[in-house]
Amino acid sequence: MSEAPRDIENLIEMMAKLPGLGPRSARRAVLHLIRKRALLLTPLADAMHQVAISARECLNCGNVGVTDICEICASEKRGNGQICVVEDVADLWAMERGKAFAGRYHVLGGTLSALDNVGPEDLRIPRLLDRVATEGVNEVILALNATVDGQTTAHYIAxxxxxxxVAVTSLAQGVPIGGELDYLDDGTISAALKARKSF
Amino acid sequence: MSEAPRDIENLIEMMAKLPGLGPRSARRAVLHLIRKRALLLTPLADAMHQVAISARECLNCGNVGVTDICEICASEKRGNGQICVVEDVADLWAMERGKAFAGRYHVLGGTLSALDNVGPEDLRIPRLLDRVATEGVNEVILALNATVDGQTTAHYIAxxxxxxxVAVTSLAQGVPIGGELDYLDDGTISAALKARKSF
Structure with a gap:
């Protein structure tokens, strides 16, 4: 890719490594930014510098924020005795968008994986057990992904x-709202059937 | 999307506006950058600032580079009397990757479009006509996209x-290398048939 000058090529290569972008979309994005550099490129670079300075992980739960203890952990209201365990900050944000959970979170930062050599001490599992012992927790809700590694991790924590x-619960499995049976995998259908309830 | 702090939300919103990214992939990209902020986020912000300062459009052809006259226009070797007209800098880079063209380029910066109110003076068409008159050009190769607007623009320039x-030529239309007939649209097949040549 020697067709662009060094500086620009360098930026394209860095952008191409972002999840969701490849070399072609990175080129398109960079050209778009260059075309509107006063309006887009400089503000974006500034916003990145700002986040690089201000972002930190919550010392308690692992959420990403701008304070050492995140807003959710700092809020008295959220201390209702429930901790929702998620793999990743993106999952925490997804739960928050749902606006259905009023407790606190615990972000593991991944899943146990024998293959990738990830053990409990590489995640935030010891910290979770600490919190359960000291924070007056009465329910741990395991909201881990329905993958093999996610479920292995859930079993380990349980x-x-x-x-x-402490009561240990997990998210219900079944047909998603608006889901069409024809498009669902067999596993989901049989899980939904097993967990059927009176109408 | 009030689940992330203001600074981070702001960065996600800016990233989500890039071509090829949406809100979900922007969130994933930003979380990825925050997780490795010393390694990725700060260098990326620096690279963007660098490009914001150094990038400029070639005054002659519209190519993006770090000099007022781009390397291709400045190179004596590339002054072979051929000008390849493209819509966009990405198209110029694609041609350069092909390594098949030894002349200079002219980047229009778009296509004529009655719908979007884009006329010849909004593109670099007057500048192209100037160059043809003064640069010792003997062939103008129209390498515009095979879309309605692209072809309208090609006809206008011709x-x-x-x-x-000046000889006015355009890229050949036909079956792409490695292309399978079954996957090609009817227009391409009939264009390739019309332009068939002896084997």
Whole structure:
């Protein structure tokens, strides 16, 4: 890709490494930014510098914010004894968009994976057990992805919490709202059938 | 999207406006950047500032570079009397990757469009006619996209050059290398058939 000058090529290569972008879309994005550089490129660079300075992970739950303790952990209102365990900050944001959960979160930062050599101490599992012991928690809701690694991690956490007073629950599995049976995989359909309830 | 702090939300919104990214992929990209902010976010912001300062459009052809006259226009070697007319800098880069063209370029910066109110003076068409008159050009190759607007623009330019000594050509249309007939649209197949040549 030697057709653009070094500076620009360099920017394209960095953009191409972002999740969701490839070399072609990175080129398009960079050309778009250059065309409107006063309006878009400089403000975007400034916004990135700003976030690079201000962003930090919550020391308590792992959420991304601009303070050492995130807004949710700092809010008295959210301390209702429920902790929702998610893999990733994106999952936390998705839950918050749903506006259905009023407790606090715990972001693991990944899942256990024998293949990638990720053990409990690489995630925030010890910190979760600490919180359960000290924060007056009465329910841990496992909102992990319905993948093999996600479910392995859920089982591991449930095991660690066995023998405590804490209720361990997980998100219901079934047909998504607006979902069409014809487009659902067999696993989802059979899980929804098993968990059927009176109408 | 009030689940992230203002600074981060702001960055996500700006990223989401880039071509090829939407709100969801912008969120993923920003979280990825925050997770590796020393390694990725700060260098990316620096690279953007660098390009915002250094990037400029070639005064002659409209190519994007870091000098007032781009490398291609400045190179004696490329002054072979051929000008390849493209819609966009991305098209110029695509031609350069092909390494098949040894002349200079002219980037229109779009296509004529009655609907969007884009006339010849909004593109670099007057500048093209100037160059043809003064740069010792003997061939203008119209490498415009095979869309309605692209072809309208090609016809308009060809008309403007009528009566001059300059040969006006366009890229051949036909079956792409490695293309399978079954996957080609009818227009391409019939164009390729009309332009068939002895084997």
């Amino acid at each position: 095991e660690q919490l066995e023998g405590t007073e | 008309e403007q050059l009528e009566g001059t000594e």
